[in-house]
Amino acid sequence: MAKDVNVIIRIETPTPRLGFGKPLILGSASTAKPYKTYLELAAVKADYGETTEEYKAAAAIWAQGDYAPAEIAIARQKTGTEPETVSDVMERLLKEDWYFLITTTTAQADVDEFAAAIEADNSREYFTRSSTLADVALLLAKNYSRTTVFYHIDISNYPEAALVGRVGSAPVGSVTWKFKYLQGIAPLDITDTELREIHAAGAITYVTKAGRNQTSEGKTLSGEWIDVIHSKDYIRFNIEYAIQNLFADTDKVSFTDTGIAQLESVTRTILQQGFLQGMVAADAAGLPLYGTTFKGREEVDPVDRSKREYNGGTFWFELAGAIHQTTISGVIRK
Incomplete structure (x- = not known):
């Protein structure tokens, strides 16, 4: 889309109308589904069903109660015969109204492609999850400033979606992404050394500090703050x-x-x-x-x-x- 106004900001160390708290859940199946906005989990269930990965991600977002966004969006990428490439699906979805991308896939090659696409677009953020630090480290080498990886031993309940649901719809600039309680996510029982290893790999996670469950950090892969x-x-x-x-x-x-x-x-x-x-x-x-x-x-x-x-x-x-x-x-x- 042609623009007459272009604003450039450089971070110094010492386009549709974007909903800056709106998540997009992107699934994949043999049949693609277009972008659609949802206002409640029951509507998601009608289109996707409780056993789908899209529904599970949506449930994690809305489990955050009063902190959760008023609306989310869901779409599906076509796989199988004549699959829709990441470039193709991002081309159609970047025309829509959303800010946080959450994908149901955790395949390393897919995640890398989506992260690269978000980095190239330079207007949104990507939240993904991993239970393998070696995979996170491969992403870390790319120095992506717009991708956040949530490490957990159990990624089936979408901890990264829960984080976006908990923090993403707050007024921009009013919150940090560290110290946040996530409904439905169990904290990891790990040592300080193990936590440092997770952070060194470029990921954030969920732990207990001073008796309270909370996110361990608020950084993207590059080390830049999410906020x-x-x-x-x-x-x-x-x-x-x-x-x-x-x-x-x-x-x-x-x-x-x-x-x-x-x-x-x-x-x-x-x-x-x-x-x-x-x-x-x-x-x-x-x-x-x-x-x-x-x-x-x-x-x-x-x-x-x-x-x-x-x-x-x-x-x-x-x-x-x-x-x-x-x-x-x-x-x-x-």
């Missing part, structure tokens, strides 16, 4: 969407300082929303840490003005992040 990728996509897409609407709703956005100010105002509105949702940090005075710089008309190359292309806008923001570990020192006075 950072989610926030980046949210800011980029919403600026693109808002400015595209400005173009459509305004008789003319003039190539003047006034018109340029309209572009900047829309951009700052989205950044302020990011601040209110908790993804943008605040300074010591409580003021949001973001900024914009938009060149005035006279600063823009006349060639760009003649082509009606404005490329002089930039923005920045500091991520609020989250505290995942702490060391607190104390003194006993006598």
Whole structure:
């Protein structure tokens, strides 16, 4: 789909209208099924049946109760004779409204292809599961920043779908993916050394800490935080969407300082929303840490003005992040 607005964000270390909390469950069978949205598990049962992998994944999502998304989507990839390739199925599904991909397949070759497709698209995230750390390590070598692998000895009940159901539909930027309780998932009884091995392989898992069951980390395969990728996509897409609407709703956005100010105002509105949702940090005075710089008309190359292309806008923001570990020192006075 052609776009008139393109926002690029680089993460610095110190398109349909996306539902940013909407999961897509992708199954596979001899007959393909188109993308369809579901609002309740009973409707999934009518189309797929309780014994299907699609139903099990949907059940894991909606088992998270009040945290679960209001709607999910399900589709099927054709296998067998004249199968639908990953490229084919992703081409049709990337036109639809979803953000988190969950596949019923855990075959190494399939997972690698889906991870590569999500990485290339650069607008969604992929959550998969594995009971074999060696397979996770093969994915780790690809350094995918948009794929999260949930390691567990029992992957039949879709722990990664439970995680998406628990966290994915919260306001973007308001939560971390670590420390989360997952309904229906049993914690692993493992040592600290075993947990470090899981993390070193690039996966996250489910453990008990201080008597409470919780996710062990909140990272993608590359080591980037899941909420950072989610926030980046949210800011980029919403600026693109808002400015595209400005173009459509305004008789003319003039190539003047006034018109340029309209572009900047829309951009700052989205950044302020990011601040209110908790993804943008605040300074010591409580003021949001973001900024914009938009060149005035006279600063823009006349060639760009003649082509009606404005490329002089930039923005920045500091991520609020989250505290995942702490060391607190104390003194006993006598």
